[in-house]
Amino acid sequence: MKNSTVTIRDVALKAGVSVGTVSHVLNGSPRHVGASTRERVLSAAQTLQYRPNAIARSMVKRATATIGLVINELSNPLFMPVTEGVEAVLRKEGYGIVLASSNDMPSEIQAVETLRGRQVDGFIFMSLSTIYSVDHLLKLKEQGVPFVVINRSIDHPGINRILMDDYGAACRLTGHLLDQGHSNVATITGPRQLRRSAVNRYGGWLAGLRERHIEPCPDWIIGGDYTFEGGYQAVKRLLQLSHRPTALFVANESMAVGALKSLADAGVKVPHDIAVVTIGDPPFAAYTSPSLTTMALPVEEAGRVSARLLVDWLKDGPPEPAKDILLACTLKVRESCGAYLKNQT
């Protein structure tokens, strides 16, 4: 970066004071400086267009006021709002974000190394997968590096984590279906080998049913993979069943969209012939045909909460005991569950 060559020395020279003084007035340190001196320093800095070098500052303060945000699957639409939440509080607190994406374990480890080399003050890990080993995170913890994980299944005491209540959301959503008078509720699950959320959403569905003393029909558990096509194909399989359900809990939004299309292609009317609900509330959920009844995930909130937690840690020391925060989802009733239909008739 060119031209950035105006240093604190230049300001000191121009103001006719020492660099120490300049540093003090510019940082509003407790030390008392004369009004006229302060004035001269300020105006010198102004006219020289002085811009403090944060790198040099970090050097001596041994802190960079930046945090590392490591994301896997940058392309996942869920991450934008999380990042937004993170960014909002971090910016307000004067912290910067250095971004790293990782597609697998090795690259995540690599990213952490790189970011530590860049001296980030802490980390936020934002991920979806549950298959990752967490050894490198435990190592971080052991070394006292501040970090918080979002949506990461890491069952180890003392890890600060933010989770979204997939289980509760699925349970309530299923309950909502039952409230509409359904009792034949099928599910399209996520990849339960890979994602903790898929396990929890399945578990929530089951619990929602059993809460009302309904035993799920094994045929009505269709395996999916969280993709559009997965949802499409799952419904195709479902429709081949002789005994069809009257309601369908789809484990995520992408599959729900695929399911809707599959249903439409097969001439099955939603919600008339079958009700559909899902977890995750993308902007377009209100504009599918029919619009989707969903449980909105607290994505932006997760971002804000994690950032807040980390910043507090950085300022006041680690939370004791470690936080384990479960964020609730919000029911968005639209057309696909048939609630409106029912109320009309």
Place this chain on the structure above:
Amino acid sequence: MKNSTVTIRDVALKAGVSVGTVSHVLNGSPRHVGASTRERVLSAAQTLQYRPNAIARSMVKRATATIGLVINELSNPLFMPVTEGVEAVLRKEGYGIVLASSNDMPSEIQAVETLRGRQVDGFIFMSLSTIYSVDHLLKLKEQGVPFVVINRSIDHPGINRILMDDYGAACRLTGHLLDQGHSNVATITGPRQLRRSAVNRYGGWLAGLRERHIEPCPDWIIGGDYTFEGGYQAVKRLLQLSHRPTALFVANESMAVGALKSLADAGVKVPHDIAVVTIGDPPFAAYTSPSLTTMALPVEEAGRVSARLLVDWLKDGPPEPAKDILLACTLKVRESCGAYLKNQT
């Protein structure tokens, strides 16, 4: 960050050499060092778990190997893939990303200042709006700060910019509609006062029509705002017209989804009663009912190209003359334009 207190000195001490030597072997500098010395240094670094302090390094090299990515509207789904492209090439080249989001001019200016304070080596500006003044960018240019803009209407010589060919995309897409035998093509425009892309897409639609000597019907130019609801309402207005078009060019994907729903709600069959096409190809475009024929924007490519441009600049000096790159869109033919329908009959 704790524990990070193993410095180059420690390595030097342990290896029984000078810090200069350590630096040389660790950076693979041209200087010759004895094989045994090198060996000792390497193993010392290894056993001490030495991690070079990038901040200190930046201090003396006067370069941080980071670039500032400034985005407005973090929530815009278009930006994820762009960021992905940027990240991919930057990581490969050893550069880091520091992220800044800005919602308006003042916050963008603020972000630039902050990032310059953090000594980023260059900038990528990713934005949508055309209403911003560009004075601060011109100032950057004047000061020799490397930067490239994506999708930003800044008509000033010497600015390196990446644009997506909205005009060409709209023109070709309209042509595609005409190829299907339509001649009554309406459009729902974007906010032409705010977005350059809206102007260009409108212009492309017009040009596509005139290329075939068709004069557009003024009634068939419906003003929209790039939102789902905007698309929904626009179609409502369109349907009140006595003389309806047989095809509809919607300026962006969100409005197209809104339009589809509006049409469905009104019982108008797509593509049978009216064909629909749009610009922008979100993942769900293939799973709407009917699936959307679109022009896919080269978003990830824009990210990659901009990053490559910037990195080359950082390494070899500014491109002469400045690059002005126009990226083409890709036609994705699906159901909503009626092409398949036509071929079947």
Place this chain on the structure above:
DNA sequence: GTGAAAGCGCTAACAC
């Protein structure tokens, strides 16, 4: 082939 030392721009003791 290797070591010593001068900074990079800044903050924070410590003097006065």
Place this chain on the structure above:
DNA sequence: GTGTTAGCGCTTTCAC
């Protein structure tokens, strides 16, 4: 109230 100075951890001349 203000100035001086010793580093923060590293790279890179310049000696040897």
